[in-house]
Amino acid sequence: MILLPRSAASAFRRFAALALFPTILSSAIAAPGFDKAAIEAQTPALMEKLHVPGVSIAIVENNRIAWTGTWGVKRADAEEKIDERTLFEAASMSKPLFAYAVLKLVEQNKLDPDRPLVEYLSKPYLDDEPNHKLITARMVLTHTTGFPNWRKNGWRMGGPLPVKFKPGTEYGYSGEGFLYLQRVVERLTSEPLTKFMQRVLLADIGMTASSYEFDEKRKQDYSGGHDHDGQFKTDRKFYPKGNAAFTLYTTPSDYAHFLIEMMKTDRSAPHSLSAEMIEAMLKPEVKATGRHDGWRGLAWQIHKTDSGMRVSHGGSNGSGFRCHCRFYPDRKAGIVIMTNSYSGEKLWKALIEIVDP
Secondary structure (H helix, E strand, C coil): CCCCCHHHHHHHHHHHHCCCCCCCCCCCCCCCCCCHHHHHHHHHHHHHHHCCCEEEEEEEECCEEEEEEEEEECCCCCCCECCCCCEEECHHHHHHHHHHHHHHHHHCCCCCCCCEHHHHCCCCCCCCCHHHHHCEHHHHHCCCCCCCCCCCCCHHHCCCCCCCCCCCCCCCCCHHHHHHHHHHHHHHHCCCHHHHHHHHHHCCCCCCCCECCCCHHHHHHECCCECCCCCECCCCCCCCCCCCCCCCEECHHHHHHHHHHHHCCCCCCCCCCCHHHHHHHCCCCEEECHHHCEEECCCCEEEEECCEEEEEEEEEECCCEEEEEEEECCCCEEEEEEECCCCHHHHHHHHHHHHCC
16 A cells, blocks of 8 residues: 555545545456457448448456457548557547556645646636636546536637636536646646656556657547548648646557556555555546536546446547446456547447447
């Protein structure tokens, strides 16, 4: 067990105590694994039906990567096939990794999850929204900041960012909240996001192919994005700077290492969160609504199922990528599905209904 300094332990107790109800607990469940034969049989047909040029999948069983599969091409206008090195945009699946690294700062007593983030900055993050001064790291990770997903015309434009409701009172999915927390973390660590994530987590858990920003040296490994009809998006731009909410480039196998990290029993490695912090991360705190129906933990979506607690997250980037991951802590099992098409969301949902009903 990782022991926290007294002040950090106090912050952690406040952090864990504010959950709305206890973590879903159950004994280990003897449930069948993901149906790999069905994946192999159904994926090509779904790709053709839904106009998805490329798919890559990794499965975790007994907390190890047990199976991988790749289909199709990186770009519909070329013949280069998807393989295990092919990089996809994980989109919003970038968020749980960043949340994990943020919680490591909490354990190190460098960040209080319930202290207003503005207090860590040299000046207000926003000039004309006093309610933003109430926002904490906890609110960011549970999507209760009051921010919209993204400001009008996008985060790069630097336009007005409204606070739509009093922070901490409602659920409202927000990438802007993660960007705000990223700015605080960058100030605390004096590192840009990409370097911070490599140092704190990615390298240590074996995500050696992954990065929050584009790597010119690996340009040949990047998959292209496609529209609903499977047409290559020629306007796609790579991300030269990291954004904690959506810019992670990775492979399913790499991302599977993160699922393994989340589920492993031994928490003694220097990079690992304590068992108590993992429990806090997976404790349902906020009831989500709309397309994110279910409970939210700290960055993760939580559901109680007949197969035990299911933890999941999806990814959807306008550049033409749709991804999904889920894992069952009791079963030490998980799956990562990445596609290079808008229609990939329909594909992974159809596939999940077949292989993990």
